[in-house]
Amino acid sequence: MKVLVTGGAGFIGYHVSEALLARGDSVLGVDNLNDYYDVRLKQARVERLREKAGYAFRRADLAEREAVAEALAGHEDIEGIVHLAAQAGVRHSMIDPYAYVQSNVVGHLVVLEAARKLPRLGHLVYASTSSVYGANREMPFRETDRVDTPMSLYAATKRADELMGYAYGHLYGLKQTGLRFFTVYGPWGRPDMAYYSFAKAIAAGEPITLYDGGRLRRDFTYIDDIVAGVLGVLDRPPAEAVPPVRVLNIGNSGSEEVRTLVALLEAGLGRRAVVRDAPRPAADVEETYASVEAIGALTGFAPRTGLAEGIPRFVSWFRGWHGV
Numbered sequence: 517m518k519v520l521v522t523g524g525a526g527f528i529g530y531h532v533s534e535a536l537l538a539r540g541d542s543v544l545g546v547d548n549l550n551d552y553y554d555v556r557l558k559q560a561r562v563e564r565l566r567e568k569a570g571y572a573f574r575r576a577d578l579a580e581r582e583a584v585a586e587a588l589a590g591h592e593d594i595e596g597i598v599h600l601a602a603q604a605g606v607r608h609s610m611i612d613p614y615a616y617v618q619s620n621v622v623g624h625l626v627v628l629e630a631a632r633k634l635p636r637l638g639h640l641v642y643a644s645t646s647s648v649y650g651a652n653r654e655m656p657f658r659e660t661d662r663v664d665t666p667m668s669l670y671a672a673t674k675r676a677d678e679l680m681g682y683a684y685g686h687l688y689g690l691k692q693t694g695l696r697f698f699t700v701y702g703p704w705g706r707p708d709m710a711y712y713s714f715a716k717a718i719a720a721g722e723p724i725t726l727y728d729g730g731r732l733r734r735d736f737t738y739i740d741d742i743v744a745g746v747l748g749v750l751d752r753p754p755a756e757a758v759p760p761v762r763v764l765n766i767g768n769s770g771s772e773e774v775r776t777l778v779a780l781l782e783a784g785l786g787r788r789a790v791v792r793d794a795p796r797p798a799a800d801v802e803e804t805y806a807s808v809e810a811i812g813a814l815t816g817f818a819p820r821t822g823l824a825e826g827i828p829r830f831v832s833w834f835r836g837w838h839g840v
C-alpha cells in the first residue's frame with residue numbers, strides 16, 4: 517500500500533519509512549525540514565531513503581494547506597497515514613510557544629482535512645505523547661487515566677490533537693489511532709533529547725545538567741520496538757469502535773532513572789560526565805511509565821530492548837556520525 521509519512525525526515529519518521537519500504541509498501545515522505553535541530557541530519561535521513569525503491573519526498577509545511585494539497589496531488593491512492601510531523605520538545609515550548617500551535621494544532625487540522633478527503637484511506641495513525649499524562653502520579657500510566665493536567669504547552673497541543681481526532685472520527689468516520697510515545701531513542705536520533713545532548717557533551721568533555729540528581733525516571737523506548745508497534749497498529753484500523761478512534765500507549769513499560777542513562781553513555785564513550793545538578797524545570801514530569809497492555813493485546817507488541825542494549829547501539833551510530 518501507499519503510506520504518507522509526515523515528519524518523514526524526522527527521527528521516528530525515518531525509521532518507520534525504512535521499515536515500510538523494506539516490507540514492500542511505497543512511501544510519500546513530507547517534511548518542512550525546519551532547523552529546530554541540525555538540518556543535515558534530516559537531509560541525510562532523506563537521502564538514505566531516496567536510495568530505496570518506492571520512496572518519494574516532498575518538502576512542505578503542514579500548517580500551509582495549499583502546500584499540502586500540492587504535495588499530495590497525484591497521490592490520491594494513499595491508503596495509510598503515519599502522521600509524525602510536529603514541533604517536539606517539552607521545554608522548548610516555553611521558548612517558542614507559537615511554533616507548537618502552528619505545527620501541532622494547525623498542522624494537525626490540515627492533516628485531518630486532507631485525510632478525510634482521501635478516497636482510499638483506511639487508517640490515520642498519529643503521534644501523541646506520554647506528556648499528556650502530565651502531573652498524574654499513579655504508575656503505570658494507562659489510556660483510561662484522566663489526561664487534563666498538562667505541564668507544558670507541548671503536552672496541551674498533543675492532547676488537543678487527540679480531541680480533534682475524536683471529533684473527526686465522530687463527524688466523518690475517519691479511522692484513527694493516536695500513539696502516546698514514551699521517550700524514544702536510538703541511532704539517527706534527535707539531538708535535542710537528553711540522551712543525545714548528553715552524549716555530545718560527554719564526548720566533548722563539557723558539563724551536562726542533571727535535574728534532581730538524575731533521579732527523574734523515564735520509560736525509555738528503543739526505536740526498533742517503536743517501529744514494530746507503529747506498523748502493527750497501522751495494519752489494524754479500529755473496526756468496531758464508534759467513533760472509530762482510539763489512543764494507545766507505546767513504551768518500553770519500565771521506568772529507569774536518568775542517571776542510569778548517563779552511566780551507560782559514560783561506559784559507551786569511555787569518558788566520565790562532568791555533572792551539574794539543577795532542580796527539575798516546571799515543564800518536566802518526575803516519572804513516565806507506560807502500561808502497554810492495550811497495544812500488546814491488539815498487535816502482540818512486546819518491547820525487547822532495554823537501555824543496556826539500546827544505548828550502546830546509539831553510541832555506536834553516534835561515534836560514526838560525529839567521527840568521535
Ligand SMILES: NC(=O)c1ccc[n+]([C@@H]2O[C@H](COP(=O)([O-])OP(=O)(O)OC[C@H]3O[C@@H](n4cnc5c(N)ncnc54)[C@H](O)[C@@H]3O)[C@@H](O)[C@H]2O)c1
Pocket residue numbers: 522523524525526527528529546547548549550558576577578579599600601602603604605618619623643644645646696697698699700701706
Ligand atoms: N522521540 C520521542 O521521544 C517522542 C516522544 C513523544 C512523542 N513524540 C512525537 O513523535 C513524533 C515524531 O518525533 P521525532 O522524535 O521523530 O521528532 P523529529 O523532530 O525528529 O521529527 C519531526 C519532524 O517533523 C518535521 N516538522 C515539524 N513541523 C513541521 C511542519 N509544520 N510541517 C512539516 N514538517 C514538520 C520536522 O522537520 C521533523 O523532521 C512527533 O510528533 C513527536 O511530538 C516523540
